[in-house]
Amino acid sequence: MNFSLVRIASLLLASLAAPLVHAQTKAAIPLSAPEPTSPPASTFHDSRYGVTFQSPVGWTLTRRDAEVSTFANDAHTAASNTRMRGVATISFNPHPTSTFSGALFYFSVTPRSNDHDCRLQASGQTPRTVTTQQIGSLTFNHGYDEHGKICVEARDEIYTTLRNNTCYRFDLVINTFCGGEVSGVREISKAELDAVRQRLESILSTVHFDTK
Template sequence: MLKIIPLLLGTVLAAQAQQVTLVNSSMKQFSGSDGVTFRYPAIWNFSTENEFYSPSSITAPYRSPQAVVFFKDAGEFNPYPETTLNGAEFVYAQDKAATAEICPALTPRGDANAHSLEPTTINGIKYKHVQLESAGMCHQIREDVYATYRNQTCYLFDLAIHTICSGVKDNTRDITPDELSQVHASLEKILSSIEISDLKKN
């Protein structure tokens, strides 16, 4: 039997029932009242707020996340401790939109460090894909943003990896490209599990 864990959200989202379901000992599933579901490692944390120094580009400064699943260096789980990896997060946000043409404006295409890639199809739904990197105060963030339009809504998903400068923390080394690839693969596995139901509640 699946174990259901109810979530308490802020006042803006209080009317929207969202749940995290314990699928098995290693996996949880997020289910939103808007028809969005995805699965993520059970050892990762869940939040509805930005959790890092550099917030996700799909939420800051004007759009609150619907869901954030993440791990941080200061938490109980970090696959590469004693490196410059500060954490990773999978962020889900959305905006109402009358037409699909509005959605591209909600992705960070205007950022000088952003570039568009070929669209990606996930479980039968096509997503626009934008990559970007930014840095400030010795905090770096690498993002892959995916966006699609359904149910008069723009759905946005961000795969973000956070690192810090070498020397900021004692006894740490630079995370290797192969290790970063492994972290990104974990985020992509979450991405591949996204389902969006057309039976959305209004």
């Protein structure tokens, strides 16, 4: 076979392979879901403990545990007498081609608490450094917790603050699953995790306490 025939054959093979390469490249690009229009945004208000926050469009708001969440499984460092008062749960998947499986914003309280115990709740299951963070006019203890059997399946950013001998706790939870050999699923990227965390932090930024 002379050079011209070899050249023609190589060009033909390249043209046949091009669509496959393009398809593989296109499939590797992370896809984001369109922003939802429902459920509508709603306001949570706990008259007993004087807490209000805003649940955005696309999130489900409830006051009952186990309807859309399992607080005890997600908030590992909560005290035994901690009670969940409300939870906002994302109702759509913003990163459908990734291992993302859910995001939850919990509000809970621990009565008869003190500064030390309230701060300790924010340290995570394995004691970690707790920082003080100012969000709006509120000062929080801030720490985090992670857990999972094979990979990190839950990430919990914990914010606590003591008011009137009650520890007010807010958990920003991101759940994922281990991709492994699951076809068509890729590990969620750091940028995507940060984007979900920003959604949760935007809810936290709306928290305010009733004035008495």
